[in-house]
Amino acid sequence: MRTFVTVLAGLAVIYFGTTGRSPDDPAGVSGGLVVLALLAALLVWHLTKPGDKTAK
Numbered sequence: 001m002r003t004f005v006t007v008l009a010g011l012a013v014i015y016f017g018t019t020g021r022s023p024d025d026p027a028g029v030s031g032g033l034v035v036l037a038l039l040a041a042l043l044v045w046h047l048t049k050p051g052d053k054t055a056k
Helices: 002-019 031-047
Strands: none
Touching: 002 031
8 A cells, every 4th residue: 555655646746747837848757857756755655654653
């Protein structure tokens, strides 16, 4: 489940980054957008990390 949410976050950044362009901009995914998607995916991966809280 954690992996699915992480991949979904990265794909969402790429999707919304490419659909918000004007028609005059060149098509495709830029390197900066890929880096931003990777950072978003890493943030989601970190935030969904299971806690290490054991009952004592």
